[in-house]
Amino acid sequence: MANHSSGSPNILIPPKRFTKLFINGHFVDSISGKTLDTIDPRTGDVINRVSAGDREDIDLAVKAARHAFDHGPWPRFSASERGRMMMKFADLIDENVEEIAALDAINGGKLLSLCKLVEIPVATNTVRYFAGAADKIHGTVLKLSKGLQGYTLREPIGVVGCIIPWNFPSIMFFTKAAPALAVGCTLVIKPAELTPLSALFFAHLAKLAGIPDGVINVVNGFGDTAGAAISSHMDIAKVTFTGSTEVGRKVMMAAAVSNLKPVTLELGGKSPSLIFDDFDVDQASDIAFNGIFTNKGEICIASSRVYVQEGIYDKIVNKLVEKANAWVVGDPFDPRVNQGPQTDKKQFEKILSYIKHGKREGATLLTGGKHIGQEGYYIQPTIFADVKDDDHSKRRNFWARYVIDEVQAIKRANNTTYGLAAGVITKNLNVANMVSRSIRAGIVWINCYSTIEHNCPFGGYKMSGFGRDCGLDSLNQYLQIKSVVTPIQDSPWH
Structure with missing residues (x-):
């Protein structure tokens, strides 16, 4: 070659x-x-x-x-x-x-x-x-x-x-x-x-x-x-x-x-991560961030909906924004880079259109949202808050909302036609068991995310396939x- x-x-x-x-x-x-x-x-x-x-x-x-x-x-x-x-x-x-x-x-x-x-x-x-x-x-x-x-x-x-x-x-x-x-x-x-x-x-x-x-x-x-x-x-x-x-x-x-x-x-999926207030904020934000920005967000299991228990919501959101701002976007052949370009022009333009839609619908853009450079398909890591549960922009952008308890978290997690994956972040074994059994998804990760191995069955519920x-x-x-x-x-x- x-x-x-x-x-x-x-x-x-x-x-x-x-x-x-x-x-x-x-x-x-x-x-x-x-x-x-x-x-x-x-x-x-x-x-x-x-x-x-x-x-x-x-x-x-x-x-x-x-x-x-x-x-x-x-x-x-x-x-x-x-x-x-x-x-x-x-x-x-x-x-x-x-x-x-x-x-x-x-x-x-x-x-x-x-x-x-x-x-x-x-x-x-x-x-x-x-x-x-x-x-x-x-x-x-x-x-x-x-x-x-x-x-x-x-x-x-x-x-x-x-x-x-x-x-x-x-x-x-x-x-x-x-x-x-x-x-x-x-x-x-x-x-x-x-x-x-x-x-x-x-x-x-x-x-x-x-x-x-x-x-x-x-x-x-x-x-x-x-x-x-x-x-x-x-x-x-x-x-x-x-x-x-x-x-x-x-x-x-x-x-x-x-x-x-x-x-x-x-x-496809629109997978949720549920973060409860008994977990370390730094660890939880690491799991949530990697869950969406792995492979520049071009991953079907991306945890693009994050629900955070009310007491730690502001801390988690601040950590996520901090991580996004430190995330290096650039040439994928450069070992210092965390994220390369989107795969093609169509995906690039689609993501930018969803970002514009989110802004029009009144969601709060916390960071990112812009094209990087004069050539190629590079986009800044983008995080929204205050997104309506039924907002179209939630289909492609990373966004966070707060929840009060596990019952509300389960209800919101299941409020989607998809059911590919989900994450549950908590130290409480009872909460982990109850929530993971209640979420309608093909794979549920507890205190981790995106860990797919060849010996672990993988597939979806509902419109995520069979x-x-x-x-x-x-x-x-x-x-x-x-x-x-x-x-x-x-x-x-x-």
Whole structure:
């Protein structure tokens, strides 16, 4: 890989072949010849042009995946052999962590240091976790009526369509792909059009690891073309999608009207953090601040609603503003920086529009709210107070309100159509237990936030979706259960 023309250190542009589609083990141009621009959000400049797949390209990828599933070795390997190849895949990711981290940083505005130290290792550990689970998938013996013997088989569902988001391109690639690979499925993966570069590099590494052709196919493209083709394809047996609720609805509808394929949806959130007055103010403000400003706020679990018990409200708010003012925004390749640019111009403009709306609706802007610099998509960390519970601006900005007790906190926390995550900050075990059981969300953190691991099931309630990523439970989404029943003739034991 060559150095990026901007002159920033350690920034890499992928070779030309890593900007194509990856179908049936080969990098190929899209049938139409169309391309899409990948943008450096630090400047708004084009990094390079990537092949843009369409319905015809998805069809080719599905045919390759279907052939690999029906006739290829991957589902027929012993589970331990699949696990061995996945372990080699993980080793290759480790060996190329610098390149992968640089791709996600330049393509998505993510901190290079965080990608290297956290995100790529999380992706690698996810592969290893499910590689280890591959040979631990078992059916059960059934106790049936007199004269019958039964057992269940857990079989791979078939070709899986994975539509992954732009905010965590490497982690989400393997959150979807690793459990499906472990059980013997084959894949058609559509990375987000904003951040396709690391996905294409992963496809290259998969081939080096010995994963057979057709098992992993990566088709770049737009959601309304390539993504829609995956959702509606008659030969795809399962779709897993992470993204907005609006698009999730479209995925579900397309799956229903095609072959009624099952879907897993991990959608948006408007997650609350509830801070009670028995907790250390400095620690509580650290947890709340990191809960929203991690990954520049581009994270579905962001704790963008903070409810603080009345007695410590002013102290918490002051601490949050102090932290925001000390938060360094700049080039994500600079190790001194805490926050890089928003991923693209659309996200940048959307956030600024919500800030303007908050001001118009009378919310108190405590800090931030402005564009930084003359180029790129940098925004100051922004905090509002005095926001109405039903105000539209609460959907994207960080804001705080005070509450009197846990009953009021629960009521306000649940006053949303979403239910992805929540945080509870208290030293009182009874309060922690009561509140965590009462909040309608897929994951509740007590005295911490954003700690997602590969062995912890993750997903939402309500309009935040259904199904679970991560953990052994996620394997079931890629498996069919088949019951086998036979008669027992002339047994003295029946």
